[in-house]
Amino acid sequence: MSKRIEVRDLNVYYSKFLAVEGVTLEIEPRSVTAFIGPSGCGKSTFLRTLNRMHEVIPGARVEGEVLIDGNNLYDPAVDPVLVRRQVGMVFQRPNPFPTMSIKENVLAGVKLNNKRISKSDADELVERSLQGANLWNEVKDRLDRPGSGLSGGQQQRLCIARAIAVSPEVILMDEPCSALDPISTLAIEDLIEELKQQYTIVIVTHNMQQASRVSDKTAFFNIAGTGRPGKLIEYADTTTIFSNPSVQATEDYVSGRFG
């Protein structure tokens, strides 16, 4: 169920401001790809173009193509709502719906997609998704409690369970651990390792150790200066990026000699 992503010559705009320029890369199915780079270099912005969440911001638009298994996401005939059902997303800050219970949170996406679901199917899906997110054992006795009562790390795993409950092809993660403590971070990283058996995962991170721990390939983004567009500098196997990068800027960044 996981799919290959191809990005061709993508320019990303906020109104007239060119935020990311000329990105071309390919992401393999069932792999973890990390985007690293300094703040403001456009990696999150670029990530959000992969499920058309970018255009939620007024005035935001893109030029170029994003192909998922050969189908262009930005084809005029494509409904962004359907794109987002295929490409799930986990955000920087855990965002379970505050008025819903844990169970309702997991089922939120399925119910949105207008599927009628029997109670036994729903229960099974909740268990499967929460187990998939390594959260089942911690919450199985309080599925009807509010999701906002969990700890930050648990909430983030709940969000991952919510994302995988709709069986997406790809999961995008926008700095999923930046608001979490080290133990919760470890739990999420272990989870990413398991999820990659089934899903194509793209993760934005500020933490270079994390990128080197979890990802197969790494893309380094950089920006020439404020007001200039962010660019993809180097994209290669994670081991190459961290041990033997071909571009000087990459080496400076991963070795901490940046800026």
Add this chain to the structure above:
Amino acid sequence: MTSAPAPIKAKLRVGDLVFSRSAVFAGSMILVTLAAVALFLIVQSIPALSATKEDASILETNFWEYVGPLVFGTVWAAALALLIALPISIGIALFISHYAPRRLASVLGYVVDLLAAVPSVVFGLWGIGVLAPAVVPVYTWLNENLGWIPLFSGTVSATGRTILTAALVLAVMVLPIMTAICREVFLQTPVLHEEAALALGATRWEMIRVAVLPFGRSGIISASVLGLGRALGETMAVAMVLSAAHVVTFDLLTSVNPTTIAANIALSFPEAYALNVNVLIATGLILFVVTFAVNAFARWIISRRKEFSGAN
């Protein structure tokens, strides 16, 4: 061992003193005014509460029989107005906060606020002159086709000056405040939750259903109750529009309509004398109690979500 240093005393500055005294004065003025009004109402009401028709010509039996239909009319008209205004104001607020392009949204916001600036007597004139004649055909249709529903039964008023028309005018009058509160609350929906819904593949409406409306629920409730409070006390529009009788009826379309306390006072006061004056003031006391209860309820709901304190 040294002795403890003397506590530092704040220096008294003239500016601070003037400000704090004037703030205390302003604050206590509210209490004084409220107490004066309440005292006036209570003192003037006491003779009326036990009055009978021998004492006051306006009464048919006793005071409570007199005020009963008025309380019913007041609550009934306000509830109808709320029922009409609530869905519309939620719709307008959602349109402004989530659908309209930014420029159109701010223009619309001003227009809604402008509606709040129209004096109620103008709404009354509009109700008599424009709305009432215009709704007569609609009422006739409702009566002919839906007459089996008790609300629409009876003989249709030829003038259109019914409780439903009054409720429509009231609805227009409470719309601005309700829309403004709903809009503010909807705008405060965390982007995080909206994006969570969208990223799951929610359409715009589904996003509103999942993220915006649950978040805004208490704001919607307080908007309703404040709207209700305003509708309860509104005088001129009802007094002008309604052709009133002294009855309790749920019929919406007939020319026999219950009236409201405020409208009744406005219409009866000029001719009132002796104990009749006290009777009317006593109905005012009842209105005061009802409105106070509604507002207290609204405050209580608002206080449960402190971040919405901008809503009142």
